[in-house]
Amino acid sequence: MTDELLDLLRRMHEIRFFEDTVKDWFTRALVRGSTHLYQGQEAVAVGVCAALRPGDTTTCTYRGHGTVLAQGAPLDRAFGEILGKANGLCRGKGGSMHLTDLSVGALGSFAIVGAHLPISAGAAWAAQLLGTGAVSVTFFGDGAANIGTFHETLNMASTWKLPVLFVIENNLYGEYSPIASTTANPVLIDRAPGYGMPGVRVDGNDVIAVRDTAREAVARARAGAGPTLIEAMTYRQLGHSRSDPAKYRPAGELESWLARDPITIAEQWLRSLGVSDADLDKLRDDAAATVRDAADRAMSWPDPDPAERFEDVLA
Amino acid sequence: MTDELLDLLRRMHEIRFFEDTVKDWFTRALVRGSTHLYQGQEAVAVGVCAALRPGDTTTCTYRGHGTVLAQGAPLDRAFGEILGKANGLCRGKGGSMHLTDLSVGALGSFAIVGAHLPISAGAAWAAQLLGTGAVSVTFFGDGAANIGTFHETLNMASTWKLPVLFVIENNLYGEYSPIASTTANPVLIDRAPGYGMPGVRVDGNDVIAVRDTAREAVARARAGAGPTLIEAMTYRQLGHSRSDPAKYRPAGELESWLARDPITIAEQWLRSLGVSDADLDKLRDDAAATVRDAADRAMSWPDPDPAERFEDVLA
Amino acid sequence: MTTVATTVEINYRKAIARALADALATDERVVFLGEDVGAAGGAFKATEGLKERFGDRVRDTPIAEQAIVGTAIGAALMGLRPVAEIMFADFAGVCFDQIVNSLAKYRYTTGGQVSVPVTIRMANGAGAGFGPQHSQQAENWFLNVPGLKIVVPGTVEDLYGLLRSAIRDDDPVLVFEHKNLFGVKGRLPAEPDDAYLVPLGVASVVRPGTDITIVAAQQMRHRALAAAAQLEGDGISAEVIDPRTLVPFDLDTVAESLGRTSRLLVVQEGPPDGGWGATLVARVAAEHFELLDAAPALLAGDRTPVPYATPLEDAWLPDAARIRAEAARIVRY
Amino acid sequence: MTTVATTVEINYRKAIARALADALATDERVVFLGEDVGAAGGAFKATEGLKERFGDRVRDTPIAEQAIVGTAIGAALMGLRPVAEIMFADFAGVCFDQIVNSLAKYRYTTGGQVSVPVTIRMANGAGAGFGPQHSQQAENWFLNVPGLKIVVPGTVEDLYGLLRSAIRDDDPVLVFEHKNLFGVKGRLPAEPDDAYLVPLGVASVVRPGTDITIVAAQQMRHRALAAAAQLEGDGISAEVIDPRTLVPFDLDTVAESLGRTSRLLVVQEGPPDGGWGATLVARVAAEHFELLDAAPALLAGDRTPVPYATPLEDAWLPDAARIRAEAARIVRY
Numbered sequence A, B: 001m002t003d004e005l006l007d008l009l010r011r012m013h014e015i016r017f018f019e020d021t022v023k024d025w026f027t028r029a030l031v032r033g034s035t036h037l038y039q040g041q042e043a044v045a046v047g048v049c050a051a052l053r054p055g056d057t058t059t060c061t062y063r064g065h066g067t068v069l070a071q072g073a074p075l076d077r078a079f080g081e082i083l084g085k086a087n088g089l090c091r092g093k094g095g096s097m098h099l100t101d102l103s104v105g106a107l108g109s110f111a112i113v114g115a116h117l118p119i120s121a122g123a124a125w126a127a128q129l130l131g132t133g134a135v136s137v138t139f140f141g142d143g144a145a146n147i148g149t150f151h152e153t154l155n156m157a158s159t160w161k162l163p164v165l166f167v168i169e170n171n172l173y174g175e176y177s178p179i180a181s182t183t184a185n186p187v188l189i190d191r192a193p194g195y196g197m198p199g200v201r202v203d204g205n206d207v208i209a210v211r212d213t214a215r216e217a218v219a220r221a222r223a224g225a226g227p228t229l230i231e232a233m234t235y236r237q238l239g240h241s242r243s244d245p246a247k248y249r250p251a252g253e254l255e256s257w258l259a260r261d262p263i264t265i266a267e268q269w270l271r272s273l274g275v276s277d278a279d280l281d282k283l284r285d286d287a288a289a290t291v292r293d294a295a296d297r298a299m300s301w302p303d304p305d306p307a308e309r310f311e312d313v314l315a
Numbered sequence C, D: 001m002t003t004v005a006t007t008v009e010i011n012y013r014k015a016i017a018r019a020l021a022d023a024l025a026t027d028e029r030v031v032f033l034g035e036d037v038g039a040a041g042g043a044f045k046a047t048e049g050l051k052e053r054f055g056d057r058v059r060d061t062p063i064a065e066q067a068i069v070g071t072a073i074g075a076a077l078m079g080l081r082p083v084a085e086i087m088f089a090d091f092a093g094v095c096f097d098q099i100v101n102s103l104a105k106y107r108y109t110t111g112g113q114v115s116v117p118v119t120i121r122m123a124n125g126a127g128a129g130f131g132p133q134h135s136q137q138a139e140n141w142f143l144n145v146p147g148l149k150i151v152v153p154g155t156v157e158d159l160y161g162l163l164r165s166a167i168r169d170d171d172p173v174l175v176f177e178h179k180n181l182f183g184v185k186g187r188l189p190a191e192p193d194d195a196y197l198v199p200l201g202v203a204s205v206v207r208p209g210t211d212i213t214i215v216a217a218q219q220m221r222h223r224a225l226a227a228a229a230q231l232e233g234d235g236i237s238a239e240v241i242d243p244r245t246l247v248p249f250d251l252d253t254v255a256e257s258l259g260r261t262s263r264l265l266v267v268q269e270g271p272p273d274g275g276w277g278a279t280l281v282a283r284v285a286a287e288h289f290e291l292l293d294a295a296p297a298l299l300a301g302d303r304t305p306v307p308y309a310t311p312l313e314d315a316w317l318p319d320a321a322r323i324r325a326e327a328a329r330i331v332r333y
Ligand SMILES: Cc1ncc(C[n+]2csc(CCOP(=O)(O)OP(=O)(O)O)c2C)c(N)n1
Pocket: A036, A061, A063, A111, A112, A113, A114, A140, A141, A142, A143, A144, A145, A169, A171, A173, A174, A175, A236, A240, D035, D063, D065, D087, D091, D094
């Protein structure tokens, strides 16, 4: 138990340091385009992926660095992709919004809201047909729950009893819109009965709670009982994207959530299990060092040759 | 009461005879393409439209003859459109799947499943902004409830508290698929709570029950309380389209529904109110004659001139 | 193509079911999904018998095109070879995002980590009185989207051969089956026979000629052949080329023909702007200008939606008479 | 255009808000909806201040593009003049059906019972490092769909003038605002002034020349002008035409120019096949063949999605150097 939790905490640290590095790069204009960071939501990806086994797959959003890393994608090649390096996960063709590593089951980060839900359903359909016992997980936001693919996919997946988990990363905002301004009933699990599937709300900042909830849903899926809708309540500690100061937040909201930072909560758990502050600090510092090294490696890699742009369109 | 009910029965008769005529034309190959008939579902359109007032609008599906007529579109020009005549409602450009008559508030029949739901929401938004007090109604099938626009529109309409009624004509089948084969939870009103709106199931073959249910929803909408999801349980007495023998029906299903034919039920109501069989027969025969005359008129109209195809693309 | 195998006569509609059956029978990774494709045998009755024969590998779906295409993509990533049916090509608008942004770009966006062997079948085309929302030439919506292959079979043999090649291909392929050709007859082998596969990206010279090159596909191919026969009476020898595949387009076969004829008429069903016909005329003008002795011409549908009424729709579609007249005009240029 | 009115300097991004504000202020039937367009002032901060000033007529929507476009259509049928924002043009794929099958065809399908004055604004284009799903030239997806007008403003003045004309127009208009031009500066009148409206369907000769006609829009227009300046040093006089509107296309202005130059180079951002550039080359070849002294050319993006990494994306987009070289090649033809 303690060892596993230490491992989850390490992953959360790595993701946090990874995102802090990316934020720094973007503010220093070392990277162009757009980026969407995961600080504060680490427990969702790490907790859910802790319930998976090799062969299981995930899809996620443009805010996907955390998920892809939680599944085990290498830090340096993830950095490399964001930097647009030839050795990036996607050879520099996708960038921050498209981190993908099929070798670890990370089927991809999708930049079109909602587009990946049916893709995870399809992976689950393959598992059902091939009898692999694999489970698919698709992570998406509260705002994405209002787009058509959510509806089409949940109904079809439930009708076909597909082994898939629909995990809402409910961080209370779309880009800048508080959920209540765009969603008639902001309790998103209230939609589950309409699809004949169970819906569970969980504290998305408590990695243990998330893992346990996911385990149950995974067991259900592997048993052939079909999909589960999981609504993980969490918070986006930074703005929607690089350019967003997040002025729209009510006073005190950020502070109260920072007090419930998923890393702090995990550390409290570990202290209660007798782990010393010194060990926790060392864990954090080691993670920081690991991430720093990966970043340095990625920085040192060459840019892709312009001619590479013609490759990978067709088989 | 009796007079109003007699009027509703007359409309149902007219729609029934209209559809029987169209069916005959298609089987005699007087018309090409595809047609989708409304026999057995008349009480839904007629009952709902009885709750509307001038200025209110509707949208419906390719199975829309009944709705457009229930709103008051002229029989002859509706026939004319299906025959592709120059004087058809749409000058012969739309055909059976696109009957439209804006002059009576029939915003149109749409041949893409689900496409019209947001269009009725938009009409309701205009009413809300302009303060006209008008209400929009959108009719669609049980199968259409599984497509993305259903979800997007119900959530947005409820969030904005738009004066719109979502009326599901639940006739138990998609084209040939029984609802349970495509819908995880076939009780479609179970989806309403997820959108924070009331959902009501009603006997779609009882024109009075439909009218009363619609009246309540209309009152709610006019009062600014937002949309209602109405699930009218009914039955498609014929196949999905001209070419469908409907072999997939379980034995006895059709018979049991024919016994609950909406016209029979309305006639029973009227008898219980003291209307004589003679009067009911006369009403039916008059309707038949009216429809026959309209069909003859439409048949006598000229085809459009080929050059007319270049008109109406842009203003 | 070997002709040793015994062949049977079959129409375009049944050839669809036949191609799917042979694909399902010869490769267990092939799966098939769509609305009413299973129990009901398809809205066009073009998939009858498949569910009974292949069971779970043939799935009826809800009315949810975005989910259908997305599901096919996900299954393909896991090693299956899904065939998805979008009943009418017009409905590709509903799942356009999945086709254009997910399917076409997945391989590129991931730096070639995997290929996505999804085949999407749809019924396209005008001429059957289905009206503005059920008669479009949606093949022209996807030309500007790299990452897709597009085929437009006009005969039973090409339908069978191209559909099977599409399913075998490692890339996404959109297969447009023309709803006004379902009754066209042809011959197929009695047993599955790879000799009948038609390679993607290869046009076919369906009538040799020396005075003008007419390029036309599907319904227009048949009308072009009728016009060519009439033109012969006018003393004009027209070569008719059926591209069969729109992407990748076999420009060489057209150029080779123009080397003989020096005159080009492209006949395209559907509005002219942004279509494959205009794309072909532009490429010939830019890449083979010196081959042309006359202005190249594009005969296409009108710049309007497809009207419903028979006299309007008939006038909207180029017919043999207009093809003949246009070809004669160009030859006399 | 009158120049009496006092003008102010403003960039492309702020000109969007300015055009919307003037449209909302001068016609109470105008309403505006989209994701985060109100309270947040827009994802690109291009709609700031509108919600505060116009209240309920400016609506934030859920993430539901199909509902956004459909709602705009319904409101238009009731007499309003809705402006809908689709944040990135790439997302037009999600609501493609509503645009193509509902919006473009409504008037025709109903036999002209009503017109549908909906304006849809979207940010298109590559060059800013947004990757394959946020950098497309979606204007090319709609060319084959009659019933839509399409504008592609490349300057502050054209953005303002065309957007306002689009909102006034009785037909559906798609307005593509190039995300890589948001910083471009220009001058607008201090007060709303109809003299600054730019008519739909009228190209503009932005640089006169005699040796070759270069047609380019938006980002490519600016690069074509840079190339033309360099070409002058090479002794080549290039005329640069910005079509500004893609549908209906002002072919006359191009033909009139070719009457002088006899040489055509179309520079189009985005893949070549099925795009407006190929459509233009085809129309010139078919309708004005005799004007051409050399093969017309199309310089376009590659036949690949738009890659993310800077060196890849930079190479993907035609730049002034390539435009210059291509123009020189044609002139020497
Ligand atoms: C179809 C589509 N519409 C709009 C966008 C622009 N967009 C990107 S992120 C975002 C907000 C998504 O909010 P949510 O689903 O809650 O995810 P979060 O960003 O909060 O993780 C929007 C509107 C998009 N990428 N795709």
